[in-house]
Amino acid sequence: MNKLKWIFCISLVSVCLLAACGAVRNRIVLPDAGDVEKVTVTGGGISLAVEDAGEIAELLQRMGRARDTGGMSIHDRPLAEDVLQIDFEFLQGGTSVAFLYQERGKTLLEQPYQGIYRVDAELLDDLLEQGETG
16 A cells, blocks of 8 residues: 555656646746837838837837747748837847737747747737837
8 A cells, every 4th residue: 555655646746747847938038128229110011110218118028928839930030921020229239139920810929049929919009000100
């Protein structure tokens, strides 16, 4: 009977560890708002430049809510149509890029070779609206 309890305990621990490993998702890695001098959004017929520190912080905060899809980013640019390119220019020099698009009814944020993340559709809608009015 004692041996059966040990086997049960070891099995239970193994299942818990395997379940925990499968639940681990990558978080999107975004720059600190204070390090970003300018954000440029292009594509979809718009061109939008954001230089206000508060607006940059809000955009990064909204992007930071992205949830990992588990999808792999294996291209420099997504193959989807109507892609918004989001370029970050840093105060200390250098740039970074992300892409925002819709695919199969989902709004996705992709960092080349890092990952694909799901975001709320309002983020895309708001950027498109700002680009049209700004």
